Amino acid sequence: MPVAQDRRLIFLLNAGHRRVQRWLEARMAAKGGLTAAQSGVLFYLGERDGALIGEAADALDLAPSAMTGLIDRMTKAGLVERRADSKDGRAMRLHLTDRGHAAREEAKAGLQGIKAQLVEGFTEDEIDVVARWLASLQTKFPKGDA
Numbered sequence: 001m002p003v004a005q006d007r008r009l010i011f012l013l014n015a016g017h018r019r020v021q022r023w024l025e026a027r028m029a030a031k032g033g034l035t036a037a038q039s040g041v042l043f044y045l046g047e048r049d050g051a052l053i054g055e056a057a058d059a060l061d062l063a064p065s066a067m068t069g070l071i072d073r074m075t076k077a078g079l080v081e082r083r084a085d086s087k088d089g090r091a092m093r094l095h096l097t098d099r100g101h102a103a104r105e106e107a108k109a110g111l112q113g114i115k116a117q118l119v120e121g122f123t124e125d126e127i128d129v130v131a132r133w134l135a136s137l138q139t140k141f142p143k144g145d146a
Contacts, residue, residue: 080094
């Protein structure tokens, strides 16, 4: 008789997230001290250099206050710099520094092995279903809804 699958989806989602997050943070700390959130900023700015802080916060699903502290730390580490917007001097745009570009490439290379580990033992079709389900959570539970 087959073993019943655990269908405690909320528990499994939270437990899986915590495990992966702790594992990633420990691995990243051992390789140079970047956090997952910092890597997310580097990846985002690698595609959209010059983004507003609010745009990056929205894309990474972070609160503006959390993003400000994160960018402060990344600026201090020499990974990003703030520059005033040419049309609105009050708005600040984020740009990767040379050090930020290099850190992005290192983080990107490290993700290849992690991605392989995440999908190990699953077919492409299974991964497609999981990815579709996880993406659907963003529309089923929009930011700001209670």
